[in-house]
Amino acid sequence: MPKEFEIIDYFRKNSHITGEHLIKGPGDDMAVMKVGGEELLITADTLLEGVHFDLSTATLEQVGYKAMACSLSDCAAMCSSPIGAIGCTSFPTYLTMAQIEQLHSGVQKAARKYNCPIIGGDVTSWDNPLAISITMFSVMKNGRKPVYRSGAVVGDRIMVTGKLGGSIKGRHLTFEPRIKESELIYDNSDLHSMMDISDGLAGDLRHICKESEVSAILDHALIPYSDEVSTNNDPVSNALSDGEDFELLFTVSENDSVNLLKEWPYTNVSLTVIGEIIPQVNGPEIFIKKNNEKLLFTGTGWEHLTK
Amino acid sequence: MPKEFEIIDYFRKNSHITGEHLIKGPGDDMAVMKVGGEELLITADTLLEGVHFDLSTATLEQVGYKAMACSLSDCAAMCSSPIGAIGCTSFPTYLTMAQIEQLHSGVQKAARKYNCPIIGGDVTSWDNPLAISITMFSVMKNGRKPVYRSGAVVGDRIMVTGKLGGSIKGRHLTFEPRIKESELIYDNSDLHSMMDISDGLAGDLRHICKESEVSAILDHALIPYSDEVSTNNDPVSNALSDGEDFELLFTVSENDSVNLLKEWPYTNVSLTVIGEIIPQVNGPEIFIKKNNEKLLFTGTGWEHLTK
Numbered sequence: 200m201p202k203e204f205e206i207i208d209y210f211r212k213n214s215h216i217t218g219e220h221l222i223k224g225p226g227d228d229m230a231v232m233k234v235g236g237e238e239l240l241i242t243a244d245t246l247l248e249g250v251h252f253d254l255s256t257a258t259l260e261q262v263g264y265k266a267m268a269c270s271l272s273d274c275a276a277m278c279s280s281p282i283g284a285i286g287c288t289s290f291p292t293y294l295t296m297a298q299i300e301q302l303h304s305g306v307q308k309a310a311r312k313y314n315c316p317i318i319g320g321d322v323t324s325w326d327n328p329l330a331i332s333i334t335m336f337s338v339m340k341n342g343r344k345p346v347y348r349s350g351a352v353v354g355d356r357i358m359v360t361g362k363l364g365g366s367i368k369g370r371h372l373t374f375e376p377r378i379k380e381s382e383l384i385y386d387n388s389d390l391h392s393m394m395d396i397s398d399g400l401a402g403d404l405r406h407i408c409k410e411s412e413v414s415a416i417l418d419h420a421l422i423p424y425s426d427e428v429s430t431n432n433d434p435v436s437n438a439l440s441d442g443e444d445f446e447l448l449f450t451v452s453e454n455d456s457v458n459l460l461k462e463w464p465y466t467n468v469s470l471t472v473i474g475e476i477i478p479q480v481n482g483p484e485i486f487i488k489k490n491n492e493k494l495l496f497t498g499t500g501w502e503h504l505t506k
Numbered sequence: 507m508p509k510e511f512e513i514i515d516y517f518r519k520n521s522h523i524t525g526e527h528l529i530k531g532p533g534d535d536m537a538v539m540k541v542g543g544e545e546l547l548i549t550a551d552t553l554l555e556g557v558h559f560d561l562s563t564a565t566l567e568q569v570g571y572k573a574m575a576c577s578l579s580d581c582a583a584m585c586s587s588p589i590g591a592i593g594c595t596s597f598p599t600y601l602t603m604a605q606i607e608q609l610h611s612g613v614q615k616a617a618r619k620y621n622c623p624i625i626g627g628d629v630t631s632w633d634n635p636l637a638i639s640i641t642m643f644s645v646m647k648n649g650r651k652p653v654y655r656s657g658a659v660v661g662d663r664i665m666v667t668g669k670l671g672g673s674i675k676g677r678h679l680t681f682e683p684r685i686k687e688s689e690l691i692y693d694n695s696d697l698h699s700m701m702d703i704s705d706g707l708a709g710d711l712r713h714i715c716k717e718s719e720v721s722a723i724l725d726h727a728l729i730p731y732s733d734e735v736s737t738n739n740d741p742v743s744n745a746l747s748d749g750e751d752f753e754l755l756f757t758v759s760e761n762d763s764v765n766l767l768k769e770w771p772y773t774n775v776s777l778t779v780i781g782e783i784i785p786q787v788n789g790p791e792i793f794i795k796k797n798n799e800k801l802l803f804t805g806t807g808w809e810h811l812t813k
Binding site: 200201203205206213214216217219221224230232233235237243244245247250251283286287293299310311314315317318319321322323324326328330332338 | 507508510512513514516517520521522523524525526527528531532536537539540541542543544546548549550551552554556557558589590592593594596597599600601602603606607610614617618621622623624625626627628629630631632633634635637639641643645
């Protein structure tokens with residue numbers, strides 16, 4: 200079995216991805232189409248039992264909520280407003296109606312809270328584990344334009360919402376998509392680039408650097424880590440690499456970063472400057488300053504560069 | 507495990523299905539939203555290994571093609587033009603890159619032929635069978651309006667494209683979605699109601715009758731059956747009940763039915779009048795005239811009414 204990124208890479212290079220309605224295909228948090236002169240944004244996420252959730256530690260209601268929240272987080276990452284979703288669910292035949300109702304109640308909890316109705320889908324069943332795919336649509340409101348990963352420029356401050364790492368302890372099932380936070384950031388800054396953190400801060404920041412043709416340097420002392428990260432090791436290393444934070448990662452000018460921090464109204468969600476966008480030398484690279492060292496992120500860990 | 511229709515019924519009755527962009531939620535071949543003043547239609551289909559295809563009799567290329575073709579058939583059923591699709595695929599970990607490429611080539615064959623690019627999606631893997639969900643978007647072109655199941659009126663002629671039954675012998679993997687046929691029918695008649703036949707003619711016609719608050723009577727002698735139906739039994743009974751024909755089922759006035767038959771340009775796809783819409787007495791009922799008998803469709807078979 201090839202790795203998922205190899206499959207995606209093959210798909211992107213060998214597909215018919217064109218058409219009069221297409222604005223942006225694969226490669227960002229959401230694809231963008233033009234419909235009736237308006238931008239329609241689309242994302243999809245699949246949750247698989249035994250891979251993305253475990254029914255011995257997660258309730259079915261949490262699974263339903265998470266399926267919606269992952270896609271809502273993508274909407275936030277583009278600064279878009281969700282308008283509807285399609286659900287494709289493959290139920291294991293052993294599930295009872297009461298269990299299916301629990302899953303549904305989690306989906307509906309998110310649908311109501313974020314005003315994003317499930318408007319259709321497909322229900323199937325089989326003698327295999329639960330699979331749920333949500334495809335979600337959003338539009339740009341109040342004259343906003345989609346915020347891509349590709350707009351970071353040298354000198355930008357790198358910022359994150361919330362505290363990172365340790366999501367696996369439970370937050371990955373209950374997190375709040377940062378929709379209102381992303382709208383506030385958009386409306387109070389010139390937002391250059393943004394994405395949500397789903398695969399870990401360091402790896403995801405590299406997506407921004409790759410699409411923007413820049414590099415980035417983080418400050419180890421500034422990385423906000425959650426109370427849930429392991430205290431046995433360096434908690435920042437968890438904050439840098441743990442997946443499923445679903446926080447916003449974005450870049451703005453230094454001035455805008457100062458203003459955003461000054462005006463930030465949310466007391467239960469932190470906002471932090473964690474580093475800076477720097478010129479690219481050898482392709483998109485992620486560095487970190489730790490004490491007096493500068494380390495390079497290799498994809499699987501950190502390599503010493505200078506003392 | 508409850509039946510799929512019970513689950514769907516529960517979902518429809520217990521969901522937040524509203525919003526300023528929503529025009530039509532679950533219950534037709536596609537949901538309809540309003541985006542930028544234009545109608546955006548959306549459908550989704552999941553194909554599961556061991557349920558909807560069997561890799562001992564279907565190639566992976568055929569599975570990829572079928573996944574797209576099922577949704578393209580829904581676009582045809584609404585008289586809409588596909589503009590893009592999202593693919594969520596859960597790969598069994600034993601698959602090789604060469605096998606994944608075969609699946610992809612089938613998807614792309616349909617994408618190119620019907621100008622419907624896959625613009626995004628999600629790739630996941632697990633130690634379970636293959637699952638593929640396609641969510642497809644379409645728009646109304648040339649001033650057309652979506653054709654629903656709910657517009658049939660008493661006196662309408664019931665018509666079908668193609669020949670029915672026996673799709674399981676192979677046609678369900680290779681069928682051509684009736685997109686150009688549906689556009690031609692729309693442009694040359696006042697099309698009252700339409701859907702595609704996916705669960706069998708008799709059961710699907712009941713959806714039109716239910717949504718339109720009418721009943722229907724078919725003529726046994728007129729039902730076009732495919733060469734692939736079993737010749738051991740009554741071939742018409744297969745044509746009435748076999749699934750996955752993916753032909754168009756629609757109703758128009760008697761005049762329009764005559765004109766459509768006269769002007770029908772396709773020699774490789776038949777067009778047939780098979781019955782008539784009649785007033786509803788005891789809810790939506792499907793009758794069939796066979797010799798001098800009138801039979802009632804019960805959902806699982808046919809019940810004698812009059813001699």
